[in-house]
Amino acid sequence: MRDDPRLPTSPGFWRSPLRGTWFTSLLGVVLLVGVTVLFVTGLLSYAAYNPGLSPVNDKTPDKGLLGFYLFAWPTHPHWLYRLTQGVHVTLGITLIPVLLAKLWSVVPKLFALPPARSLAHALERISLLLLVGGGLFEFVTGVLNVQLDYVFPGSFYPLHFYGAWVFFAAFVAHAVLKTPLALRNLRHMRQTRDERHPEADDDLTSPRPADPTVSRRGALWFVGGGSLLLFATTVGQGSDALRRTALLAPHGGAEPGEGPNAFQINKTAAYAGIDPAETSADAWRLEIVGRAGTVRLSRAQLAELPQHSAALPIACVEGWSTSDQWWRGVRLCDLAALVGHEDDPPDLFVESLQRRGAFRHAALRANQVADPRSLLALTVNGEDLSPDHGHPARIIVPAAPGVLNTKWVARMTFGDL
Secondary structure, three states, X not given: OOOOOOOOOOHHHOOOOOOOHHHHHHHHHHHHHHHHHHHHHHHHHHHHOOOOOXXXXXXXXXXHHXXXXXXXXXXXXXOHHHHXXXXXXXXXXXXXXXXXXXXXXXXXHHOOOOOOOOHHHHHHHHHHHHHHHHHHHHXXXXXXXXXXXXXXXXXXXXXXXXXXXXXXXXXXXXXXXXXXXXXXXXXXXXXXXXXXXOOOOHHHOOOOOOOOOOOHHHHHHHHHHHHHHHXXXXXXXXXXXXXXXXXXXXXXXXXXXXXXXXXXXXXXXXXXXXXXXXXXXXXXXXXXXXXXXXXXXXXXXXXXXXXXXXXXXXEOOOOOEOOOXXXXXXXXXXXXXXXXXXXXOOOEEEEEOOOOOOOOEEEEOHHHHHOOOOEEEEEEOOEEOOHHHOOOOEEEOOOXXXXXXXXXXXXXXXXXX
16 A cells, blocks of 8 residues: 555655655744744733633633643733734734645655554654644634634634644644754755755655646745735734735724724624613613722713723734724722722722623723723713713723723622632
8 A cells, every 4th residue: 555656655646846854844944933922922812811810701711730821911011912912813824824835745744654663653643643633723713713703612712722732732742853853954955955954854755756837945935925915914903004904804994983983893782782771871870899888870970080091902812903092981990999999909890781792791800900091981082982882881901802891881899809
């Protein structure tokens, strides 16, 4: 079977002259850097939810030791989550052609016989299966999430989180084994212009290659061009000026509507099940609970409290973000003082009128409550919040993921969580 050129287990079956150690090594080095950045920014995104604070923020309660690195997410700089998650999503999509080209370049090894020549070789093959399967799983689920296509057999959060650890563990094992050789291959090519290093694994080079139709450098230009095209049609989702170019992102295109409230949202009031009768001036009351008791305030009463402004963006896990919007309302620390937390604002549990959704409740850390830019906003850009932006009142906190900036707030409970 191994020598029958009609079967994929035969080296002669794979005839492309493009395959070779230099081509694979260069793609591997690009992925070494890119996937490492993806993993780190993904971990930062998870930390930004403050999952250790409250079960409502934690979508992976069985993470155990995998949460070893978690820390209290800061509020400075205010664009931190906008940057880290924008890099995570944009880079992930940009790397898709590189990943596919790398898998194509090494596909003969997946069919190589015998399956295991030694224990070390068997472990390498197992790690390769985890690497390929984990990589495809992470990129596919990530792209589906960006497109708001929630077709997963469960919640995106645990699937992507645990999948990332499996993929990255296999990636690290593979990198430890292959990176030194890849770097030697590239160094040898630069010094001698010979694409075949004497120590290289020759399994990638076809014993009877077909006639070339493009050079390896031409193939790399093709892969790079595909990545550049994906970058150009994705990066705009985080920029007001370039949003129309974000053809691959749901939040590309023109700004929604007109006026001061014309910036991106994920959920409309109708989708969230918000009944306009509940948010009317006569019906809506904000309930604030703390160690001194409970206070109930109408929107008019909130508007009579000292008002403060903050210029903050909205940034979402799908990678899209807005520019800084001018929010105005009551500082969270001032609301904490109303219910007995004058000197040291504690954690905050926020409940929404929203009927469904993973984050109709959210928890904020004390450092987020204490930041003077953290507001219960009543207006944005000089106008009352629209229903889709959270009227009658919403939370806005610097550097927090969008889902923690709860809309249609109904109840706020201050205290250690």
